[in-house]
Amino acid sequence: MAGAVGMILVNDEQSGNDVVADPHVLLVSHVNYTDGKYIFDYIKSTKTPMAYLTRVKTELGSKPAPFVATFSSRGPNLLEQGILKPDIIAPGVSIIAAYTEAAGPTSHISDTRRVPFNVQTGSSMSCPHASGIAGLLRTLHPDWSPAAIKSAIMTTATTQDDSMEPILDDSSSYVKATPFAYGSGHIQPNKAMDPGLIYNLTTLDYLNFLCAHGYNETMIKSFSNSTYKCSKSFSLADFNYPSIAVPNLGEDSVTINRKVTNVGSPGHTECMSRSHQK
Numbered sequence: 001m002a003g004a005v006g007m008i009l010v011n012d013e014q015s016g017n018d019v020v021a022d023p024h025v026l027l028v029s030h031v032n033y034t035d036g037k038y039i040f041d042y043i044k045s046t047k048t049p050m051a052y053l054t055r056v057k058t059e060l061g062s063k064p065a066p067f068v069a070t071f072s073s074r075g076p077n078l079l080e081q082g083i084l085k086p087d088i089i090a091p092g093v094s095i096i097a098a099y100t101e102a103a104g105p106t107s108h109i110s111d112t113r114r115v116p117f118n119v120q121t122g123s124s125m126s127c128p129h130a131s132g133i134a135g136l137l138r139t140l141h142p143d144w145s146p147a148a149i150k151s152a153i154m155t156t157a158t159t160q161d162d163s164m165e166p167i168l169d170d171s172s173s174y175v176k177a178t179p180f181a182y183g184s185g186h187i188q189p190n191k192a193m194d195p196g197l198i199y200n201l202t203t204l205d206y207l208n209f210l211c212a213h214g215y216n217e218t219m220i221k222s223f224s225n226s227t228y229k230c231s232k233s234f235s236l237a238d239f240n241y242p243s244i245a246v247p248n249l250g251e252d253s254v255t256i257n258r259k260v261t262n263v264g265s266p267g268h269t270e271c272m273s274r275s276h277q278k
C-alpha cells in the first residue's frame with residue numbers, strides 16, 4: 001500500500017536457513033540469515049542500493065535434505081519422559097497442496113487472487129504425509145493394528161539425509177540433530193511396507209499404561225467397556241513402544257523388555273538393537 005514493487009525477506013538468526021516458498025502479495029525473494037547479512041552489508045555500503053529479483057525457478061536435489069526445520073516440535077515428552085517424542089518427522093516445508101478458493105493464497109482479506117494449489121508449511125502439511133502412509137499400509141495390510149502400522153513407520157524411518165550423513169538440525173544453524181528433534185527419523189513409506197518385525201500393542205497394554213500413570217478403576221472404565229484391574233507388576237519400561245527412552249538413567253543399569261512380532265517371511269529372524277539415549 002506504500003507503493004513498494006518488491007521485497008527481500010531476510011531470516012533472523014533464529015529462523016536460520018529455513019527458506020520457505022510462502023505466498024506473498026509483492027514480488028519477493030526470501031533469503032537465509034547468512035545471505036541476509038551480505039545484503040545488509042551491501043545496502044549500508046552505498047547510497048543507491050539496487051537489486052534485481054529474477055524469475056522463480058525450481059531447484060531439484062537440494063542438499064542437505066531432509067533437515068529438521070527450526071519450527072519443528074521438539075522433545076522431551078513433557079507428559080511421559082519414558083516415551084520419546086517426537087515419534088517421527090515428515091516433509092512439512094514448502095509443500096504444494098490443493099487449496100481452498102474461498103480465500104486468497106496469503107489468506108489476507110485484501111488478497112483477491114484465487115489459486116487451486118498453494119504452497120504451505122507446518123505440521124498441517126507433514127501430518128497428511130504420515131496419515132497417507134498409514135492409509136497405504138492399512139490397505140496393504142488390513143490385518144495390522146494401528147500400533148503395528150505406527151511401529152512399521154517408526155522402525156523404518158531414517159536418521160540419514162540425502163548425502164548419507166546424519167540428519168541436521170536447522171534450529172542451531174545446522175548441527176547434528178538428536179532424537180529429540182527427529183524421534184525415530186524421517187519417514188520412508190516404501191520401507192514401511194515391509195518392516196520385518198513390529199512392536200505391537202493391544203488395548204490391555206494401553207490400559208496398563210494408564211494404570212502406571214495412576215488412573216483408577218473408575219477412570220479406566222471410561223476407556224474400556226469392562227472393568228479392568230490394574231496389575232501391580234506392570235512397569236512403564238515394558239510398554240511395548242517402538243522406541244526406547246530411559247529418563248534419568250544415571251549410573252544405574254535399567255532392564256527393558258520388548259516383544260517383537262515377525263510380519264516378514266516365516267522363520268526370518270532379525271536382531272534389532274537400539275541405542276539408549278541418556
Ligand SMILES: *[C@@H]1O[C@H](CO)[C@@H](O)[C@H](O)[C@H]1NC(C)=O
Nearest residue numbers: 017031032033034035173174
Ligand atoms: C544460504 O543460502 C545460500 C543460497 O542463497 C547458500 O549458498 C548458503 O549455503 C546458505 N547458507 C547456509 C548456512 O545454509
Ligand SMILES: *[C@@H]1O[C@H](CO)[C@@H](O)[C@H](O)[C@H]1NC(C)=O
Nearest residue numbers: 143144145148200201202263
Ligand atoms: C497386533 O495386536 C492386535 C490386537 O491384539 C491384533 O489384532 C493384531 O493381529 C496384532 N498383530 C498385528 C500385526 O497387527
Ligand SMILES: *[C@@H]1O[C@H](CO)[C@@H](O)[C@H](O)[C@H]1NC(C)=O
Nearest residue numbers: 214215216217218219220221
Ligand atoms: C478416581 O479418580 C477420580 C479423579 O481423580 C476421582 O474423582 C474418583 O473419586 C476416583 N475414584 C476412586 C474409586 O478412587
Ligand SMILES: *[C@@H]1O[C@H](CO)[C@@H](O)[C@H](O)[C@H]1NC(C)=O
Nearest residue numbers: 203204221222223224225226
Ligand atoms: C463398547 O460399548 C459400546 C456401547 O455398547 C459399543 O458400541 C462399543 O463397540 C464397545 N467397544 C468395545 C471396544 O467393545
